[in-house]
Amino acid sequence: MVDLSPDRLPVAVIGAGPVGLAAAAHLAERSVPFVVVEAGDAAAAAVRAWSHIQLFSPWEFNTDPAARRLLAAAGWDEPDASALPTGGDLVKQYLQPLAELPTLAPHIRYGAEVTAISRLGIDRLRTAGRESAPFVVRLAAGEELLARAVIDASGTWRQPNHLGANGLPAHGEQEAAAWINHGLPDVFGADRDQHAGRHTVVVGAGHSAANTLLALAELADTAPGTTITWAIRGADPAASFGGGSDDELPARGAIGSGLKMLVDTGRVTLAANFRTYAVRPLGDDPTHDQVELTSRGPDGTEQVLTADRIVAATGFRPDYHIADELRLELDPIMSAPRALAPLIDPNQHSCGTVTPHGYRELAHPEPGYYAVGMKSYGRAPTFLMLTGYEQVRSIAAAFAGDMESARSVELQLPETGVCSVTAGGEALALRLGLTKEQHEQLLHVTAKHLGTSATASDAVLSAATELGIDHTAALQLAAYAAEMFDQPGASGC
Structure with missing residues (x-):
């Protein structure tokens, strides 16, 4: 017979990315039993997908304190705190060694995709006995794990936003999928042939779009015929240029400033007020034929762009379908926990002005379930890894019964305005x-x-x-x- 006592069951951590592994490190330090379930075949699968990208935050903002302590005890050679790692550096020098620690490795299961979470013998409607019933975590292979609590660090990487300006897929977007890259294509490596000597339209106004535009401009210097168009919904790209030299994360400010110069000098053509409505392939072969994007404004005015390739740098969104049987309270705008949403609203906050928050702000009416990391931010693009590390520190302290530490949330984030x-x-x-x-x-x-x-x-x-x-x-x-x-x-x- 399985012992269903809460203190005998593990905390289930979904995702072995930076925040999921940090959660495991904090739970391990506090001797709280845990199991990490990761859909990929290795730790940090999402980070590996953008391993070619250099972060704008230095090492000091990308490692978790508990993880550092565990690694240091194993003889880890800590990277220079001021250096800027790539995604590949993050995996090789930090996340992979962390996942391989004897304290964590036996508790991590790879190739274990979570398809649903519920309570043992209880659906979302039933209240009696709910809080004491273990969580049931169902995997794609049909196996079910029992857990005392769930930390959902599954992220948003596999759920990119659509091209359509209204949040829906643009008409024809699915049919044109072979012409579209999502996220951060490797324009100097695996994806070079798709962009070199061709016309790429980058849709989006965030840091992912800026990174891709800067990389394409560098590619254009060595690959004749490479042209770039930047399509944004707004009339003015100024918000994408960020804090420039006033940004406390220099590389973040540099991205925006560099992008401004590329637009000002005509190396990147700006298509403002472009609200993608439809996408139409102009042939059957994405390696040779072009694709057409149509914008339709509120007054019916249309713009048309023809491209060889589209990069949809439109961000990501959380997928909560695995928690359909849980009682969640999500902000109707942000798709973040209701108490957290006003603290991270991108209309009011950058990633450096977020109010410190922990287990209380991340709580739902479902006791013991917490979405953390990128997933906790819903549709907000202002997340820094350091924020996620503090989230899981607070939650782990609460699970360990150390409520004073759980409530004492401190977070020193880099803001705009104080950097040389x-x-x-x-x-x-x-x-x-x-x-x-x-x-x-x-x-x-x-x-x-x-x-x-x-x-x-x-x-x-x-x-x-x-x-x-x-x-x-x-x-x-x-x-x-x-x-x-x-x-x-x-x-x-």
């Missing part, structure tokens, strides 16, 4: 593969050319040519700290 221009320029230079010396030389030579150039951009390009520096990289560096030069719109780092 020089540090930001150096961070971006490293991101673009330039040395500190090349960065300093570009500053010096650009200043020399400012007096004889028609525009600051011309001065930057002249300096880049003189130094043999890639033009697109130089423009991104220059845009990041334009205020360092006196004339309006001047560029430099």
Whole structure:
């Protein structure tokens, strides 16, 4: 007979990504039994899918304290806190070693996709005995696990938003799926042939769109015929340019500043007020034939773009279908826990201005169920890993009965407005593969050319040519700290 006593059953953690593994680390430290179920065949499957992307937050914001303690005890060589990792670095240097620790590894099951969660012998309608009934976690193979509680860190990666401006799939979107990349294509690696020498339309206005646009602009420098259009729903892309040199995460500010320079110099064509309504393949072969995007405004005005490839950088959304038999209270706008939603509303907050929150704000009417990490943020795109780490620290403390620690939620996030221009320029230079010396030389030579150039951009390009520096990289560096030069719109780092 199975012992159904709550203290005998494990906490089920869904997902072995950064936040799921952090939850496991905190539970392990507190000697709370747990099991991690991961749909992929290895830890951090979603991160591996964007392993080519460099994060805009340094290592210090990407590792969890409990995980660091467990790794350090095993002789882990901690990365430089100020360095900017790629997704691949995050997996190789942190997440994979964490998942392989003897404290965690025996409790992680791979290839275990969760298809449903409920209570043992109780559906969503029944209240009597609900709180004491174990959770039932059903896997795709039919097996069911019993758990005292559930931490759902399954993320949103497998649930991208649609191209349609109204949140629905654009007409013809499914039929045109072979022409569409979601998320962050590897334009220098596996996906290069899809974009080199071709016209790509990037739809979206967030950091994913900016990253892809910057990468495509660099590709265009070495692949003639590569052209880029950026389609946004709004009239003004200024919000996508972010805090620039005032951003406490230099690489995040650099992304927006670099994108602004690419638009200003015509390297990226802006299609504003583009509300995708329909997508139509203009042939049967996505390797040769083009695809047509149609925008339809509220007044019926139409715009049409023809492309070889579409990148849908439209974000992701949570999928709560596995919790249909649980009693959840989600904000009707954000699809986040109701108490958390106003704290993360992207209309009011960036990822650096989120109020600290823990088990109380993440709670639902279903006792013992918590969605954490990206999934907890619903439709909000303002999530940082550090936020998820604090979420699971608080929840693990609550499961361990340490309510004082669970309630004491502290979170120091990087905000816009307090970072030095020089540090930001150096961070971006490293991101673009330039040395500190090349960065300093570009500053010096650009200043020399400012007096004889028609525009600051011309001065930057002249300096880049003189130094043999890639033009697109130089423009991104220059845009990041334009205020360092006196004339309006001047560029430099």
